[in-house]
Amino acid sequence: MVAEHHLSSADLIAPLFVREDISEPQPIESLPHQVQHTRDSLRAEVTELAELGVAGVILFGIPAEKDYQGSQAWSWNGIVQKSLEDLRADVGDDLVIAADLCLDEYTDHGHCGVLDADGNVDNDETIKAYGQIAVAQAHAGAHVVAPSGMMDGQVGAIRQALDSAGCADTVIMAYSAKYATTLYGPFRDAVNVEIAGGGDRKGYQQDVANAREATRELQADVDEGADIVMVKPALPYLDVISTARRELNVPIAAYHVSGEYSMVHAAAQRGWLDLEAVAHEHVLAIKRAGADVILTYFARQLCEQLRRAD
Numbered sequence: 116m117v118a119e120h121h122l123s124s125a126d127l128i129a130p131l132f133v134r135e136d137i138s139e140p141q142p143i144e145s146l147p148h149q150v151q152h153t154r155d156s157l158r159a160e161v162t163e164l165a166e167l168g169v170a171g172v173i174l175f176g177i178p179a180e181k182d183y184q185g186s187q188a189w190s191w192n193g194i195v196q197k198s199l200e201d202l203r204a205d206v207g208d209d210l211v212i213a214a215d216l217c218l219d220e221y222t223d224h225g226h227c228g229v230l231d232a233d234g235n236v237d238n239d240e241t242i243k244a245y246g247q248i249a250v251a252q253a254h255a256g257a258h259v260v261a262p263s264g265m266m267d268g269q270v271g272a273i274r275q276a277l278d279s280a281g282c283a284d285t286v287i288m289a290y291s292a293k294y295a296t297t298l299y300g301p302f303r304d305a306v307n308v309e310i311a312g313g314g315d316r317k318g319y320q321q322d323v324a325n326a327r328e329a330t331r332e333l334q335a336d337v338d339e340g341a342d343i344v345m346v347k348p349a350l351p352y353l354d355v356i357s358t359a360r361r362e363l364n365v366p367i368a369a370y371h372v373s374g375e376y377s378m379v380h381a382a383a384q385r386g387w388l389d390l391e392a393v394a395h396e397h398v399l400a401i402k403r404a405g406a407d408v409i410l411t412y413f414a415r416q417l418c419e420q421l422r423r424a425d
Contacts, residue, residue, distance in 0.1 A: 120403045122395065124168035124421055128213065128368075129414035131172050132305050133157045135194040136179035145301035146373055147380045149412055151177060154194075158201050164210065167418040171211030173261060173410060174198055177306050178221055184229060185221035189247040193221075196255040203256030213259035213288060214252040216245060216273070220306045227264035242269050246276030253282040261345070263290040265320050265332075271339035288343040288368055291336040292329035292355055295320035298348050298374030305373065329355045330362065337365055343408070348372040350397060353404040360405025369401050371411035391420055 133152045134141065140150040152160060161172055176195035178187040187193045195214050202212050218241070219227045228241030241264065249260045260277075262269045270289050277285050303309070321329055329352075333344050344363065346356045347370035359367050379397065383390035394413040401409050411417070 120399060122399050122402060122417065122421065124418045125170045126402060126407075126409055127169050127398075127414040127417060128171045128173055128211070128408055128410045129164055129169055130175065130370075130410055130412060131157060131160065132175050132177060133194055133198045134177040143301070143305045145304045145377055146412060147377070147384075148416075149305065151305065154198055154201055157198055158205050161202050161210075161212075162205055164415060164418070165206045167415065167422065169210060169414055169418050170408060171213055171259070172202075173213040173215055173259075175215045175306055176220055181221055181223040183223055185218035185244070188216075188218055188221040189244065189251045191251060191255075193251070196251055199252060199255035199257050208258075211258050212256065213261050214257040216248050216252065216260045216262040217264045218244060218248075219264075225309050228266060236266075238266050238268070241266050242272040245269050246272050249273045249277050249285070249287075250280040250282065253277055253280070253285040257285065259286040259288050259343075261288040261290065263293060263347075265290065265293050268339070270336045270341045274340035286342045287340065288345060289336040289341040290347055290370075291333045291341065291344040292352070292359070293320050293345070293347045294323050294352065296323055296348055296351070296372075296374075298351075298372050301373035301377045323351075326355055326358065330358055333359050333363060337363060341365065343368050345370060345410075346406075348375060349401045349406070349409070350375055353400065356401065356404040356406055366407040367405055368408045368410065369404075369406035371398060371401060371409060371413070373412065376412040391416070395420065 140152050140156045143149045174195050178194055217227050226236055228236035231237040252260050336344050343366045345368040346352050349369040349371045356369050379393050382388050
């Protein structure tokens, strides 16, 4: 009766992976109970999630072929674009359908952007590509596009591209404070990404030591036209979420990332903790910190828990 915060299915977005060159779902070893979906299995999963009342899903694509430019990210026949068409035909507006907007899943070098002659990410060329991806995703049926590359000016470039293409109603959920953390390891397994030469993304993602910088990045994305801003990861950065909630008057999203999810599973498999209880507590803490919407691999499990509780 006196609890200050309550979880509901409407707080949750389920990250889902769809792969082009498979005939049946492929388990992801480092992400228990998560799979690389086929288009057909993705359709079935999203239909069931809609029935459970989840707020939305966000799609990550694994193409059959990758290239230096990441061109399958904006191809009209790309795996995410075709899957968006499938899902809009199946569930329409019954839940929010979002698409991750980046290049790392599609490039053969694993970086989030277009590389220059010296092998460095070219910010300005990258945001041009992001505009193309946004338009392709919006025309395929995405309610929300979610730029995750942390390029300077990405939100403004995407907003301009969408508006120019007649997609003014497409929502931008920006990964505004995305940290260069080691907690993304299982995700990279899921999307078959390896950064060439053993490199990293510290040149364009946030320093894990910095909080004030994150506040500036969040505000900059709002100023450029972001409808929702995101903090990623969630649990180690509850302070950033809390500050964003106090200072910004837009919805705040938080991504409970693959490493956070997999650690709980690993401990539960050893009998060290109660999986369901910890999953609920972790996600509730993210909401308590100020997140309006939470991306979590526990989305389906939590929806099923909440339904049983009712």
